[in-house]
Amino acid sequence: MGKISFKEQVLQAREHAIVDAVNRLLAEKGFDAMTVDEVAAEVGIAKASLYKHFGSKEKLAAAAMIRALERAQAFLDNLDASPPASAVERLKSVVRWTMEVQLAGEMPALPAQNSALRAALLGSQDYLDRLMTVSERLGVWITEAQKQGQIQAALPPELVLYTLFARACDPVLGMLKASGQHSNEQIIAWLVSTTFDGLSG
Amino acid sequence: MGKISFKEQVLQAREHAIVDAVNRLLAEKGFDAMTVDEVAAEVGIAKASLYKHFGSKEKLAAAAMIRALERAQAFLDNLDASPPASAVERLKSVVRWTMEVQLAGEMPALPAQNSALRAALLGSQDYLDRLMTVSERLGVWITEAQKQGQIQAALPPELVLYTLFARACDPVLGMLKASGQHSNEQIIAWLVSTTFDGLSG
DNA sequence: GTCTATAAGAGGATAGAC
DNA sequence: GTCTATCCTCTTATAGAC
Numbered sequence: 001m002g003k004i005s006f007k008e009q010v011l012q013a014r015e016h017a018i019v020d021a022v023n024r025l026l027a028e029k030g031f032d033a034m035t036v037d038e039v040a041a042e043v044g045i046a047k048a049s050l051y052k053h054f055g056s057k058e059k060l061a062a063a064a065m066i067r068a069l070e071r072a073q074a075f076l077d078n079l080d081a082s083p084p085a086s087a088v089e090r091l092k093s094v095v096r097w098t099m100e101v102q103l104a105g106e107m108p109a110l111p112a113q114n115s116a117l118r119a120a121l122l123g124s125q126d127y128l129d130r131l132m133t134v135s136e137r138l139g140v141w142i143t144e145a146q147k148q149g150q151i152q153a154a155l156p157p158e159l160v161l162y163t164l165f166a167r168a169c170d171p172v173l174g175m176l177k178a179s180g181q182h183s184n185e186q187i188i189a190w191l192v193s194t195t196f197d198g199l200s201g
Numbered sequence: 202m203g204k205i206s207f208k209e210q211v212l213q214a215r216e217h218a219i220v221d222a223v224n225r226l227l228a229e230k231g232f233d234a235m236t237v238d239e240v241a242a243e244v245g246i247a248k249a250s251l252y253k254h255f256g257s258k259e260k261l262a263a264a265a266m267i268r269a270l271e272r273a274q275a276f277l278d279n280l281d282a283s284p285p286a287s288a289v290e291r292l293k294s295v296v297r298w299t300m301e302v303q304l305a306g307e308m309p310a311l312p313a314q315n316s317a318l319r320a321a322l323l324g325s326q327d328y329l330d331r332l333m334t335v336s337e338r339l340g341v342w343i344t345e346a347q348k349q350g351q352i353q354a355a356l357p358p359e360l361v362l363y364t365l366f367a368r369a370c371d372p373v374l375g376m377l378k379a380s381g382q383h384s385n386e387q388i389i390a391w392l393v394s395t396t397f398d399g400l401s402g
Numbered sequence: 403g404t405c406t407a408t409a410a411g412a413g414g415a416t417a418g419a420c
Numbered sequence: 421g422t423c424t425a426t427c428c429t430c431t432t433a434t435a436g437a438c
Contacts (some may be wrong), residue, residue: 030233032233033233033316035413036414037412045421045422048422049421051416052421056415057413057414062281114230120429138344144330150401152400152401159246162372162376163400166371170367171370172364173362182357190356193356195400197401199396200397200398215403236430236431236432237432237433238431238432249405249434257432257433258431258432
């Protein structure tokens with residue numbers, strides 16, 4: 001943690017604002033539909049200036065995805081600091097958190113389909129490292145919950161992990177929200193319930 | 202069923218081939234990444250000819266989505282002809298079917314995000330009518346299963362319906378498939394299990 | 403209805419002055 | 421590093437001959 005000049009602080013603040021805008025736009029319309037012009041307009045700078053900070057649209061998106069993973073890691077840190085009793089409760093907390101972020105319009109869309117974004121992310125070691133770290137931390141809780149009989153032991157941990165990740169981009173959340181008939185808390189409670197207890201209960 | 206001239210048969214066959222190609226490309230890369238040039242190339246005709254059949258890219262996609270709903274209706278018809286014992290078994294059959302179509306690369310991506318496709322589909326009465334019909338037919342089975350205690354009665358039918366629809370574009374399927382470690386049957390069985398029984402079981 | 407050729411415009415990226 | 425102005429490619433859509 002060396003001294004940081006005023007100029008560098010301004011630069012970091014600007015880059016933070018850029019990533020914020022990208023994050024919001026990725027959540028709102030996804031990578032393909034997001035344009036660099038929009039990002040520049042939202043930040044309030046010229047597009048050429050944007051390209052001085054991030055060399056391509058893909059790098060913009062990668063920065064936003066990395067930021068999202070950092071937020072996830074920070075949430076996991078909090079859970080570690082004052083952990084719920086059981087492993088499955090920790091996993092439920094994570095799912096709840098991803099849905100709150102989603103409802104806040106701040107969850108960048110995952111590259112489920114084979115998209116240009118996916119290729120770009122696979123080329124970012126920084127992103128892959130963080131994704132691996134988050135996956136492994138969740139993996140510990142998953143196997144722990146399976147040992148305790150809170151998660152079906154017959155399911156491969158990989159499947160459980162993917163299922164939890166998928167909740168971060170679950171279209172059901174948006175559909176229920178769009179119907180306008182239920183509170184956010186109710187929606188989240190239902191989705192946590194269907195995720196862990198299923199439709200049959 | 203009036204007489205159909207040979208010319209009209211050829212025309213219908215061509216349009217069928219076009220919709221097939223669109224369906225495949227929508228499943229592979231989604232609406233935004235799919236280009237009309239690709240469609241024309243895959244069908245083997247000039248782009249201008251394509252536009253004689255379908256006036257815009259949106260109408261191309263709408264035709265593919267309508268086709269997909271027609272296939273769904275046909276599957277529901279089959280279920281009605283020789284129905285499984287319980288309502289929930291019928292719903293599981295539907296989920297299994299959507300996953301088989303998905304694994305075959307023939308499930309066009311649903312417009313979960315606010316996309317150009319979504320707007321176009323909302324403008325297609327034909328699409329909306331079919332979507333409504335499929336929803337209502339599933340809705341009957343959902344409420345029936347709830348009465349019989351096979352689906353949680355506390356869940357709004359709307360939520361159950363959305364959850365089932367979401368399985369048609371579940372990224373978990375693709376991720377498990379990509380891992381290459383499991384058979385299609387195993388993957389489908391797991392996802393049906395997590396959908397209805399949850400992770401906790 | 404099919405083709406070739408091209409219009410029209412969006413969007414990613416850069417040049418060059420300051 | 422920021423700006424304005426511009427380039428260039430890709431993509432949707434159409435014109436016009438056959």
